[in-house]
Amino acid sequence: MLATLEQLLILQERDVKLQRAQTALHFLPVEEQQIAARLATQSARFEQLKQDARHIESERKQLELQVADKETAIRKFQTHQAQTKKNDEYQAMSHEIDRARRDIDALEERELALMDQYDAAQKAVQAEALTVKEHERVAAGQRAEWQRKQAVLQEQAATLTAAVAELQRQIPPAELAAYRRILQSKGDVAIVPVVNGNTCNGCHMKITQATVSAVKAGGKIVHCDNCGRIVYWPQP
Numbered sequence: 001m002l003a004t005l006e007q008l009l010i011l012q013e014r015d016v017k018l019q020r021a022q023t024a025l026h027f028l029p030v031e032e033q034q035i036a037a038r039l040a041t042q043s044a045r046f047e048q049l050k051q052d053a054r055h056i057e058s059e060r061k062q063l064e065l066q067v068a069d070k071e072t073a074i075r076k077f078q079t080h081q082a083q084t085k086k087n088d089e090y091q092a093m094s095h096e097i098d099r100a101r102r103d104i105d106a107l108e109e110r111e112l113a114l115m116d117q118y119d120a121a122q123k124a125v126q127a128e129a130l131t132v133k134e135h136e137r138v139a140a141g142q143r144a145e146w147q148r149k150q151a152v153l154q155e156q157a158a159t160l161t162a163a164v165a166e167l168q169r170q171i172p173p174a175e176l177a178a179y180r181r182i183l184q185s186k187g188d189v190a191i192v193p194v195v196n197g198n199t200c201n202g203c204h205m206k207i208t209q210a211t212v213s214a215v216k217a218g219g220k221i222v223h224c225d226n227c228g229r230i231v232y233w234p235q236p
């Protein structure tokens with residue numbers, strides 16, 4: 001095989017690997033964002049549960065205040081009742097006192113229900129705290145793995161970039177420029193083997209017999225008649 005073609009093939013191999021490393025590096029931040037997003041969702045859920053528990057507790061305290069108000073009212077009614085000389089007023093106060101006591105009973109019943117709800121909410125908060133901790137542990141592991149992957153890829157990319165630059169200096173500029181042009185326009189590979197005796201492995205079209213002969217002869221760089229990629233005869 002032509003020495004330049006051999007060099008171009010090695011260059012292509014390095015280019016492909018470099019491209020792969022760069023693509024992987026490009027997508028790494030997405031991975032990191034996914035880890036962060038999962039943590040944020042978890043944390044929001046935790047905050048919501050804590051808020052639910054606080055809400056129940058403040059509702060219960062509200063009822064406690066209402067009970068205290070009713071008790072104050074009862075004491076006032078009782079004072080009034082003790083001072084009055086009128087029978088109908090005395091009866092009215094008794095009635096008010098009974099009503100306030102019934103209200104207090106109802107309020108205290110709701111308070112008990114809220115206390116049960118608060119216990120359940122607190123348990124949910126505690127359970128969620130464990131889940132959050134576990135998620136943070138997993139996320140820390142993922143982050144460490146992510147950083148390890150990034151370091152490996154960066155190292156690979158740097159090594160390949162240097163290797164590509166080194167090889168490019170050894171390839172005749174015209175051939176190198178042609179290779180770069182084809183690679184740029186095709187986006188995948190610039191050099192492909194002839195397969196099945198007469199087919200370009202880039203565009204999968206048949207090439208002419210004259211081109212096949214030229215490729216086989218190996219005296220110069222030959223391009224596919226259809227797609228323009230550089231074609232070579234696969235070594236047995």
Ligand SMILES: [Zn+2]
Binds near residue numbers: 201202224225
């Ligand atoms: Zn082709």
